[in-house]
Amino acid sequence: MTTTTSPVRAARPPAPAVPPRKRRSSLRKRLELALLLGPALLLFAGFVLVPIGIAAFYSLFNWNGFGALDDFVGFDNYVDAFGGDVFQSAIVHNLIIAGLSIVVQLPLSIGLALLLNRKLRGRAVLRSLVFAPYVLSEAITAVIWVLMLQPSGFADQVLQGAGLGGLVRQWLADPGIVLYTLFAVITWKFIGFGIILLLAGLQGVPAELREAAALDGASAWQTTRHVVLPLLGPTIRIWIFLSVIGSLQLFDIVWIMTLGGPANASTTMATYLVDHGFKRYEFGFGSAVAVILFVICFVFALLYQRFALRRDTQGALTRMVG
DSSP: OOOOOOOOOOOOOOOOOOOHHHHHHHHHHHHHHHHHHHHHHHHHIIIIIHHHHHHHHHTTBOOOSSSOOOOBOTTHHHHHHHHOHHHHHHHHHHHHHHHHIIIIIHHHHHHHHHHHTSOOTTHHHHHHHHHHHHHSOHHHHHHHHHHHHSTTSHHHHHHHHTTOGGGOOOTTTOTTTHHHHHHHHHHHHHHHHHHHHHHHHHTTSOHHHHHHHHHTTOOHHHHIIIIIHHHTHHHHHHHHHHHHHHHHTOOHHHHHHTTTOSTTTTOOHHHHHHIIIIISOOHHHHHHHHHHHHHHHHHHHHHHHHHTSHHHHHHHHHHHHO
């Protein structure tokens, strides 16, 4: 008769005890993180997360801002918003502004940044002049341009003085051109920020690479196309992100200059929200529009981070760790 004997398992050594010094160090780091991040997290929760939750709650009611929340309507406010022609047009207007920003503002900003990056006489003054409109508030910008674009105003006088009187239009009263007029004002206001951002990116392009390309026989355009612009890619992607988010949230200039008119030809999601939420006292419906606007911006930010900015942030982390 044979007997089987199970192999004797070696006893595991006891886990080493954590030295008190390391334990104190870990506790100290946690306390430091709590003290440093705690106030910021509280502010973020109080001024971002809580208002979003409150807006989402109000959006489920037909509420005028007064009295109790008795008329629960569920998602009817969202259905009414997406089913309305004006809100659909507002979304299209925001997308048009965002598309024009990429198609028009981006090449213009890159060209002016490349020009202002050269050694020119009075370069500092030119940079200041280009950046000056961005320093003005949206309200001041809107008032200035309303005065200049009014009938027989400064813009009309300039066109007539230059012999281009046939181009004079009702800039803010013609539904066919009012959105593009507003885009011209937005470009004047914000292009300085894009130029300064791109100038900062150009400072990170090594001069040795340009010199090497010139020695290899590359022209100025070829050097810009194959050397400068690829290295400027991360800055351009950041600019596109900021521009699109700003276009989706566009409000101040449009509201002051046109109130979304004429005939809702310049309505944006933000002006539509304020018009219904505060002027018509439809706070439940306005909260639903606010939630929709937040979701659109949030989804775009996530997708853009996932597909456009991912390699830039990975490179930054790799360089930081290395």
